[in-house]
Amino acid sequence: MTSTSSRFRQVLLVALVIASMIVLTPGSAHACSCIQTSLANEADSLDYAFTGRLVDRMVNDNIADNGVRLVFEVERAYKGDVTTPFVAFTHAQESACGASFSLGNSVAVVAREWNGVVNTNFCDQVMNVGEAGLIAQFGEGVPPAVAEGDGLPLWIVLLGGALIVGSGALVFGVRRSEGN
Numbered sequence: 001m002t003s004t005s006s007r008f009r010q011v012l013l014v015a016l017v018i019a020s021m022i023v024l025t026p027g028s029a030h031a032c033s034c035i036q037t038s039l040a041n042e043a044d045s046l047d048y049a050f051t052g053r054l055v056d057r058m059v060n061d062n063i064a065d066n067g068v069r070l071v072f073e074v075e076r077a078y079k080g081d082v083t084t085p086f087v088a089f090t091h092a093q094e095s096a097c098g099a100s101f102s103l104g105n106s107v108a109v110v111a112r113e114w115n116g117v118v119n120t121n122f123c124d125q126v127m128n129v130g131e132a133g134l135i136a137q138f139g140e141g142v143p144p145a146v147a148e149g150d151g152l153p154l155w156i157v158l159l160g161g162a163l164i165v166g167s168g169a170l171v172f173g174v175r176r177s178e179g180n
Helices: 002-024 039-045 130-138 154-179
Strands: 048-059 068-079 086-090 106-114 117-119
Touching: 039 106, 039 130, 048 086, 048 130, 068 106, 068 130, 086 106, 106 130
Parallel strands: 086 117
Antiparallel strands: 048 068, 048 106, 068 086, 106 117
């Protein structure tokens, strides 16, 4: 009886070790993997290329492909209709190919538009194009256009104009009445 009990314990111990190995063995990792490429090879597939400073980084979702909103103050545009400020999205995690730009630093950025959303990623960033690379590929570039909505709202401009005209009419009316 003791040999059967001992045998049962050994089988149970082996089963527990195997079950522990199955449960505790890590699953496959999903990591960013970039194909070695160059700006010259990727230039046609890029929608935007510019230099600028990252002025805002807002994490909306740590899981979504476009979970981080990046806002750049564009210094020079090399490809695409680039405005300043320029908004692009990336993944929140570098391990999922999210781009990592530091706030305030001037950087060269390349991006693609996919399903109506401008996206940049770690693989674009590791091409390490720099401003010299952008100039070599696309030419000297141009100053960026100012994005619509960055100026004063139309109602403020109209209100300001009305106040100026109204003030002028009031002054003219007061001076005219003093003259009579």
